[in-house]
Amino acid sequence: xxxxxxxxxxxxxxxxxxxxxxxxxxxxxxxxxxxxxxxxxxxxxxxxxxxxxxxxxxxxxxxxxxxxxxxxxxxxxxxxxxxxxxxxxxxxxxxxxxxxxxxxxxxxxxxxxxxxxxxxxxxxxxxxxxxxxxxxxxxxxxxxxxxxxxxxxxxxxxxxxxxxxxxxxxxxxxxxxxxxxxxxxxxxxxxxxxxxxxxxxxxxxxxxxxxxxxxxxxxxxxxxxxxxxxxxxxxxxxxxxxxxxxxxxxxxxxxxxxxxxxxxxxxxxxxxxxxxxxxxxxxxxxxxxxxxxxxxxxxxxxxxxxxxxxxxxxxxxx
Numbered sequence: 093x094x095x096x097x098x099x100x101x102x103x104x105x106x107x108x109x110x111x112x113x114x115x116x117x118x119x120x121x122x123x124x125x126x127x128x129x130x131x132x133x134x135x136x137x138x139x140x141x142x143x144x145x146x147x148x149x150x151x152x153x154x155x156x157x158x159x160x161x162x163x164x165x166x167x168x169x170x171x172x173x174x175x176x177x178x179x180x181x182x183x184x185x186x187x188x189x190x191x192x193x194x195x196x197x198x199x200x201x202x203x204x205x206x207x208x209x210x211x212x213x214x215x216x217x218x219x220x221x222x223x224x225x226x227x228x229x230x231x232x233x234x235x236x237x238x239x240x241x242x243x244x245x246x247x248x249x250x251x252x253x254x255x256x257x258x259x260x261x262x263x264x265x266x267x268x269x270x271x272x273x274x275x276x277x278x279x280x281x282x283x284x285x286x287x288x289x290x291x292x293x294x295x296x297x298x299x300x301x302x303x304x305x306x307x308x309x310x311x312x313x314x315x316x317x318x319x320x321x322x323x324x325x326x327x328x329x330x331x332x333x334x335x336x337x338x339x340x341x342x343x344x345x346x347x348x349x350x351x352x353x354x355x356x357x358x359x360x361x362x363x364x365x366x367x368x369x370x371x372x373x374x375x376x377x378x379x380x381x382x383x384x385x386x387x388x389x390x391x392x393x394x395x396x397x398x399x400x401x402x403x404x405x406x407x408x409x410x
Contacts, residue, residue: 093136094186097129098178099195100145100169105307108410109376109393114147115306116195117154119376121318121341121357125305129193130160134204138162141185143178145169176278183270194261198314200300201262210264215240215292217269219285220262222302226250231259231281239295244285257295260302308408312372312389316355328360337371350381368398 103115110118116126123131130140140162144151148168155164167182179192189211191203201220210218219241221233227248234243234254243254259281272288273280285293303314324339334347338354345358349366352358356370361378364370368381373390381387382400392398393410 094139094141095133095137095191096141096182097193097195098143098175100143100178102146109391109408114150121315121323128198132203134207141165141167141182143167143169143182174277175280176273176284177276180270180273187267189266192263192265196304196306197261198305199302201298206296213294215294216266216288218264218294218296220260221257221295221297222260223256224258227253227256227258233257233259233295235295241289241293241295246281308391315357315374319355
């Protein structure tokens with residue numbers, strides 16, 4: 093079985109970090125963002141097709157040096173094609189039931205269960221749904237009592253929304269879906285889903301957590317969720333007269349009279365100096381936080397130096 097990850101975006105909302113690396117390779121706690129999707133796949137998925145465009149060579153380099161336990165195929169998208177167009181662009185690799193993912197998604201969905209239910213229903217596709225308080229920024233889905241999708245609205249007005257259930261960006265499709273995707277730039281959400289409702293498009297609901305990691309706010313939210321669910325670790329650190337609060341993942345870091353946590357991830361070579369305070373943030377390799385500096389709710393790229401006494405809040409620096 094195969095899975096497709098739509099990972100062609102430029103990661104503009106995570107700049108300047110994504111000037112140096114594609115968004116799928118931005119680390120999220122213990123591994124690159126894309127690996128959270130790959131590692132969650134059912135065992136029967138033996139091939140993962142990544143629809144990419146931006147910094148394809150960096151992705152090739154990563155996957156050539158990391159064994160993911162599955163065959164990885166990178167398919168270039170020469171120009172933006174939309175979600176539907178990107179899927180059609182990789183259709184030659186897909187001749188049976190397949191998973192598809194938006195590349196930003198981190199969630200607790202049981203993919204084995206989703207596949208079992210999809211096969212039992214026999215429709216053209218299944219879409220994972222997540223309930224939110226305000227659905228107006230998302231694709232909103234209306235269903236019948238047996239979770240057959242009857243309405244798909246892309247970013248409706250609040251008073252016109254069919255429900256509070258949104259498209260969570262995880263799908264299972266039959267190859268028949270490609271006959272409903274035109275050429276060029278095509279949106280699954282606006283152009284394809286409304287046309288295939290009569291073919292049997294079903295909802296898969298789940299509980300736990302769901303995050304679109306494409307923004308700084310949501311990235312630090314996803315980091316917090318993972319740290320609360322078993323990813324916390326302190327390993328290979330030098331800790332001198334420092335306070336560590338809450339759950340963190342600190343790897344190969346020098347802590348010199350500082351306060352760290354909660355919800356901080358550091359990578360090897362980081363140094364946090366006397367009087368510095370770091371919370372709810374990610375420090376990539378070789379970041380230095382100088383004396384008295386404060387870093388909160390932020391992402392700091394490799395080798396960056398936060399100067400003495402500087403205050404960094406709700407920011408991305410690289």
